[in-house]
Amino acid sequence: MSDDALVSALRDIVGERHCLTDPDLRAGYETDWTRRFSGSARAVVRPGSVGEVADVLRLCADGGIAIVPQGGNTGLVGGSVPRGGEVVVSLRRLSEIEAVDPDAGEVTCGAGTTLADIQQAARTAGWEVGVDLAARDSATIGGMVATNAGGANVLRHGPMRRQLIGFEAVLADGTIIRRLPGMVKDNTGYDLGGLIAGSEGTLAVLTRVRLRLVPPLAHRAVAVAGFGSAAAAVEAASRLRRTLGTVMALELFTDAGLDLVLRHASGPRPFAERTPFYLLVEAGSDETDPTDGLADAIGALGVEEAGAIASDAAGRRRLWELRERHTESINAEGIPHKLDVSVPAARFSELAERVHDAVRDVDVDARTIVYGHVGDGNLHVNILGPAPDDEAVDDAVLGLVLELGGSVSAEHGIGVAKVEWLVRDRGEAAVEAMRALKRAWDPQGILNPGVIFSRADS
Ligand code: FAD
Ligand code: MLT
Ligand code: ZN
DSSP: OOHHHHHHHHHHHHOGGGEEOSHHHHHHHHBOTTSSOBOOOSEEEOOSSHHHHHHHHHHHHHHTOOEEEESSSOOSSSTTSOSSSOEEEEOTTOOOBOOOBTTTTEEEEETTOBHHHHHHHHHHTTOBOSOOOTTTTTOBHHHHHHTTOOOTTHHHHOOHHHHEEEEEEEOTTSOEEEEOSOOSOOOSSSOHHHHHTTSTTSSOEEEEEEEEOBOOOSEEEEEEEEESSHHHHHHHHHHHHHHOTTEEEEEEEEHHHHHHHHHHTOOSOSSSOOOSEEEEEEEEESSSOOHHHHHHHHHTTTOSSOSEEEOSHHHHHHHHHHHHTHHHHHHHHSOOEEEEEEOOGGGHHHHHHHHHHHHHHHOTTOEEEEEEEGGGTEEEEEEESSOTTOOHHHHHHHHHHHHTTOBSOSSSOOTTTTHHHHHHHHOHHHHHHHHHHHHHHOTTOOBSTTSSSOGGGO
16 A cells, blocks of 8 residues: 555544644654654554444554554553654544443553553542552553553552453454453453553554553652662562561662762662662552551661651652652653663672673673562663664663563563574474464564564564
């Protein structure tokens, strides 16, 4: 199909205003959040209903044209932007939130709804969303399910797949499948929603999701404590998990990362003492204020006093920002290589210590900044310096992770960034089982080709 014929047919479906071909208008959809990944799209379409999504996919299937589903474009592995010549299907206009079911504690919303908007609706109805992450103002619920996003509260509530109790999606040929009644128990054959979760737009395009919500907590407290080594911080995190029943989040960052945050995103140091590693702990309770219990638990670790502790909303936010604003602060320094990995708990501190040498061995000038969700064994290794397409540092870090028995993707997905590593991580037999699913659901290979599998496999 010629470009003109394609654009004309797409405009017939979504309307002229929602089919973008002008390079300036397409630009924001063509480069990812890190600026490491980009490509040009044949067009960007913004359907306004599931029917329009289905018509776009049917048209593209008939013409053998590849598509890239896109939500908030906050993904960090290059899966949300075109590689060259695809149609980007932006789901952002599907942002309707249906009434929260106050008795069941469930909400159904369009795939393009931002996490922040769902959080607001849930809170108004007396509930809370189980997953939270710093990109909440832009990340969409469709993208979050598609990546099985994790975030700060996985320790307590699990990742996105665990929140999903219903979905509506469009298959590669334009067929709509829907299962939205909201039943916690539903063992009727394969769990298709669970399969689409984490499939990164390669099996279907999500148009609506139904989420379970969690009870809100009346009281919260956040503390940051300093440690001399990664091992000491990890040991403390593990003890807090065992002894502090109210723990919601356990996050690690370093003094080098804190320096960047204070320089780019935040004000003066919130505590005087500098240590190489910091542990952020959030505790929450519905019954009593957890502040004293949190302070006592940190005291019992042998830390003389918490670097800082806060129970009021502004103070808690200020401490959380020290951790959450790492991503944007690193981006402000350059285009990062972002490696989101996990290892078994027993190897976590070894990874956090050894990763610096592994990077230096292949690039002596590279700067490595680590932080992560220590309670989940999930470390974010960020490297500044190497050119975006120089993969030597990526290979060094991911090689070390496999040596330590870990996973090359903890929560961000495979995207295009880690395609070469999937077989090394999961093994040929498991990946062949995944390819068989991909072939069955998307026989022409038009849904996000090049993501998870190499183009030849899609
Ligand atoms: P996009 O970036 O648009 O897309 C991501 C992937 O999902 C792509 O492969 C895309 O094709 C696919 N996709 C998008 N929408 C759909 C759909 N409707 N149907 C099918 N496929 C679709 N991630 C975490 O896991 N934990 C964190 O703590 C976290 N923190 C972050 C903090 C910051 C500051 C930033 C910038 C990112 C962070 N991320 C985090 C990464 C990112 O926010 C998540 O991956 C998020 O789930 C992406 O949502 P999105 O709507 O932006 O999806
Ligand atoms: C985080 O935990 O801050 C996010 O996953 C984003 C990142 O890795 O920078
Ligand atoms: Zn993270």
